[in-house]
Amino acid sequence: MTGSEGSRDNGPVRYRILGTTQALRPDGTAVPLGGARLRALLSVLALRAGRAVPAGLLVEEVWNGDPPADAPGALQALVGRLRRALGAEAVASADGGYRLTAAPDDVDLHRFDRLAGEGTRALADGDPEKAAVVLDDALALWHGPVLADLPDRTAEAA
Secondary structure (H helix, E strand, O other): OOOOOOOOOOOOOEEEOEOOOEEEOOOOOEOOOOOHHHHHHHHHHHHOOOOOEEHHHHHHHHOOOOOOOOHHHHHHHHHHHHHHHHOHHHEEEEOOEEEEOOOHHHEHHHHHHHHHHHHHHHHHOOOHHHHHHHHHHHHOOOOOOEOOOOOOOOOOOO
């Protein structure tokens, strides 16, 4: 199974970061992710879905400013664990860092932003019924505090 390329279950993996970090298979079941650092890594990558995140920033965010002695090796090991959980193609090496291969709309935060914009435009266009439906869909994406699994939710990623 891969990030945005889907799987035999006909659809992409969806990522939640509006609450506890989760990866959901197309059938809605959660992918077991393991420990807090793995969820923090996925959170930082999902914030920038489809874009490269420099290794230094990943280390800073995942270890909350207290990196291990061999930070590059520890990050590589963590990325390897994430790839085993999500599928090898879900996390690509890119430009001195890594990127989640998901489309932005496969991440609840980015989908929320899109739906909130659509709702705001519907209100501005005088269509409160459409706005209510779209904004309800946006609010339904929230499952707790944003970036709940990021050690420092005031960090650059947030």
